[in-house]
Amino acid sequence: MIHILYAGPQADWDMYKKCMECALDVHTLNVHISPDIPPDQVAYIIYSPDGPVQDFSIFPNLNVVFNLWAGVERVVNNPTLNVPLTRMVDPGLTEGMVEWCVGHVLRHHLGMDAHIVNPSHEWAPKAPPLARWRKVTVLGLGELGGAVARALAALNFQVSGWSARAKDIPGVTCYAGGDLASVLEDSEIVVLLLPDTPDTVNVLDAETLAYLAPGAAVINPGRGPLIDDDALLAALESGQVGHATLDVFRAEPLPRTHPFWQRPNVTVTPHIASTSRPETTSAVIAENLRRAEAGEPLLYLVDRARGY
Amino acid sequence: MIHILYAGPQADWDMYKKCMECALDVHTLNVHISPDIPPDQVAYIIYSPDGPVQDFSIFPNLNVVFNLWAGVERVVNNPTLNVPLTRMVDPGLTEGMVEWCVGHVLRHHLGMDAHIVNPSHEWAPKAPPLARWRKVTVLGLGELGGAVARALAALNFQVSGWSARAKDIPGVTCYAGGDLASVLEDSEIVVLLLPDTPDTVNVLDAETLAYLAPGAAVINPGRGPLIDDDALLAALESGQVGHATLDVFRAEPLPRTHPFWQRPNVTVTPHIASTSRPETTSAVIAENLRRAEAGEPLLYLVDRARGY
Numbered sequence: 001m002i003h004i005l006y007a008g009p010q011a012d013w014d015m016y017k018k019c020m021e022c023a024l025d026v027h028t029l030n031v032h033i034s035p036d037i038p039p040d041q042v043a044y045i046i047y048s049p050d051g052p053v054q055d056f057s058i059f060p061n062l063n064v065v066f067n068l069w070a071g072v073e074r075v076v077n078n079p080t081l082n083v084p085l086t087r088m089v090d091p092g093l094t095e096g097m098v099e100w101c102v103g104h105v106l107r108h109h110l111g112m113d114a115h116i117v118n119p120s121h122e123w124a125p126k127a128p129p130l131a132r133w134r135k136v137t138v139l140g141l142g143e144l145g146g147a148v149a150r151a152l153a154a155l156n157f158q159v160s161g162w163s164a165r166a167k168d169i170p171g172v173t174c175y176a177g178g179d180l181a182s183v184l185e186d187s188e189i190v191v192l193l194l195p196d197t198p199d200t201v202n203v204l205d206a207e208t209l210a211y212l213a214p215g216a217a218v219i220n221p222g223r224g225p226l227i228d229d230d231a232l233l234a235a236l237e238s239g240q241v242g243h244a245t246l247d248v249f250r251a252e253p254l255p256r257t258h259p260f261w262q263r264p265n266v267t268v269t270p271h272i273a274s275t276s277r278p279e280t281t282s283a284v285i286a287e288n289l290r291r292a293e294a295g296e297p298l299l300y301l302v303d304r305a306r307g308y
Numbered sequence: 309m310i311h312i313l314y315a316g317p318q319a320d321w322d323m324y325k326k327c328m329e330c331a332l333d334v335h336t337l338n339v340h341i342s343p344d345i346p347p348d349q350v351a352y353i354i355y356s357p358d359g360p361v362q363d364f365s366i367f368p369n370l371n372v373v374f375n376l377w378a379g380v381e382r383v384v385n386n387p388t389l390n391v392p393l394t395r396m397v398d399p400g401l402t403e404g405m406v407e408w409c410v411g412h413v414l415r416h417h418l419g420m421d422a423h424i425v426n427p428s429h430e431w432a433p434k435a436p437p438l439a440r441w442r443k444v445t446v447l448g449l450g451e452l453g454g455a456v457a458r459a460l461a462a463l464n465f466q467v468s469g470w471s472a473r474a475k476d477i478p479g480v481t482c483y484a485g486g487d488l489a490s491v492l493e494d495s496e497i498v499v500l501l502l503p504d505t506p507d508t509v510n511v512l513d514a515e516t517l518a519y520l521a522p523g524a525a526v527i528n529p530g531r532g533p534l535i536d537d538d539a540l541l542a543a544l545e546s547g548q549v550g551h552a553t554l555d556v557f558r559a560e561p562l563p564r565t566h567p568f569w570q571r572p573n574v575t576v577t578p579h580i581a582s583t584s585r586p587e588t589t590s591a592v593i594a595e596n597l598r599r600a601e602a603g604e605p606l607l608y609l610v611d612r613a614r615g616y
Contacts, residue, residue: 095438095464102463103418106411115577116424121569123561123576127583130403154462155410156403253431261429268431269423275435
C-alpha cells in the first residue's frame with residue numbers, strides 16, 4: 001500500500017479524491033490517498049504551497065513532492081525539503097485559457113452584452129462585422145498566448161501578437177520586442193497574456209491605451225500589474241476603451257470598493273481563466289506516481305539549483 | 309458606362325454604394341451604380357424581392373438580375389422577368405454564422421452571464437469544466453451546421469451532429485435520420501441549424517427537450533418553426549432548459565408582448581446570426597458583373613424551370 005498525503009486546498013479535496021482514484025486506477029497501483037496520514041507512512045505528497053504542510057522533516061519515508069502549482073517559488077527553497085519536487089504542467093490550463101479568451105473576444109466582437117441585457121426589448125438587427133475585418137492583438141505569445149492567438153486566427157480574426165522573443169505563428173502577425181505602437185495601433189480588441197516581470201508592469205498605460213482603436217475592448221486574463229488601473233479607468237471614462245473584461249487584479253479578491261466593480265463597462269471575472277482542474281492535474285500526478293514507482297524519470301522535475 | 313440599378317434595401321444603399329465601387333474597381337469596369345437610373349439605361353439590377361422593383365418589363369436593356377438573397381422564391385416566377393437571374397451565395401454568411409454560434413456556445417459553456425450581470429459584486433471563483441467534457445449537439449449539418457460543428461470540435465467540445473443525410477465530419481459524431489433520442493441524450497448545449505421543412509417543424513418539442521441534460525442551453529440561429537415555443541417556455545419554467553438564446557422566431561420582429569422577452573433565461577438576438585453583409589455580397593456581384601461583361605458563365609445562375 002502506497003500512502004499519499006493530500007496537502008492541497010481543503011475545498012478541492014473531494015474532487016481530488018475522486019479524480020486521483022480514477023486516474024490511479026489506470027495504472028493499477030495499490031494506493032491510499034488522504035489528507036490525514038501518519039507522517040512516517042507518507043510516501044508522496046500532493047502539495048500546494050499555501051496548504052497545511054510547511055515542514056517536510058516530519059516525513060521520514062517521503063519519496064517525492066508533487067506541487068499542484070506551476071510556480072514553485074514558495075517551496076523550492078524550503079530547507080526541510082530534500083526529496084525530488086515536481087511542478088505542475090497542466091494540459092487543461094491552456095485549453096481553459098483558450099476557451100475563456102476566445103469566448104470573451106467573440107462576446108465583444110459580436111456585441112453580445114446589448115442582447116444579454118436589453119431591458120427595453122429593443123429589436124435592432126445590426127449584424128457585427130466579420131472576424132476577418134476585426135483586428136485583435138495578443139500581448140504575450142508564450143504557451144498560453146500562442147495558443148490563444150492560433151485559436152483566434154482559426155476563427156479568421158486579424159491577429160497580431162507581441163512577445164519579447166520572436167515567434168512564428170501561422171496566421172498571426174508576430175512582433176518581437178520594441179515599442180507597442182505598431183502592434184497596438186487600431187487594435188479593436190487586445191488580450192493580455194504577458195508574464196508579470198519588471199518589463200511588463202503597466203504595459204497598458206495612458207500612452208499605450210491611446211494607440212488602440214477608439215472604443216476598443218481590453219481583456220486581461222494574464223496578470224493584474226500588466227495594467228495601470230488609473231489609466232484604464234480614465235480611458236473607460238473617456239470612451240477610448242469601450243469595455244474591459246478583467247480576470248486578474250493587483251489585489252484579489254477584487255476589493256468590494258474598487259472602482260472596477262462600479263463601472264458599467266467593466267466585467268470582472270474571479271480569476272477563473274487560468275485554473276488547474278483536478279481532472280487534468282490528477283492525471284499528471286498519477287503518471288508521475290507511476291514513474292516514481294517504476295524508477296522512471298519524473299516529468300516536470302524541478303531543478304532546485306536553478307529554482308524552477 | 310454600365311448603369312446598374314440598386315433595387316435593394318434603402319437602409320443598405322450607402323454601404324452598397326461604397327462596397328460595390330470598391331469591389332468593382334478591382335475589375336476596372338466603367339460603371340455607374342445608383343438607386344435612381346432612367347429605366348431604359350439600366351443594364352443590371354442589384355435586387356431584393358422586397359425592394360422597389362416588381363415589374364421588370366420597364367427595363368428594355370436589362371442583361372442580368374443579381375438577387376441579394378439566397379432564396380429566389382419571391383422572384384423566380386415573376387412573369388415580367390425574362391433575363392438571367394442569379395441568387396446570392398455569400399461566403400460571409402457561413403463565417404458570420406460560425407462566429408455567432410461559437411460565441412454563444414462559449415458564453416453558455418463559460419457561464420459568462422453571471423459575470424456580465426453581477427449586481428452584488430460576487431467573487432466566486434468557480435471555473436467551468438473544460439470544453440472536452442462538454443457535450444454539444446448541432447442539429448443540421450449542411451453548409452452552416454457543418455461549419456459550426458467543425459469549429460466547435462476544433463475547440464475540443466464533444467460534438468454530436470444530426471442530419472437527414474449521412475455526413476462525415478472529423479471530430480464530430482454524426483447521426484443520420486432516425487429519432488433524436490440518441491443524439492440529444494445528455495446534451496448540455498444544442499444548436500439548431502436545420503432547414504425549415506415539414507419534417508423539421510417543432511423538432512424541439514416537449515418530448516425531445518426532455519432528452520437534453522437538465523439545465524441545458526438551447527441556441528436557435530436556424531428557423532423559428534424548429535421550436536415548439538410553448539414546450540420551450542414550459543421547459544424554461546421547469547428548469548429542464550436552463551437558458552435559450554434565440555435569433556429567429558415564428559414572427560419577426562418578435563412581438564413586444566411575446567413571453568420570450570419577459571423570461572430572464574431567454575436571450576433574444578434580432579435575426580443577426582445569418583446576415584449578408586454588403587462587403588462580401590458586393591464582391592460576389594462584382595465578379596458576376598465582370599463575367600457578364602466578358603461573356604463568361606455566371607455564378608449561381610438560377611434554373612428558372614427548377615425554381616432555384
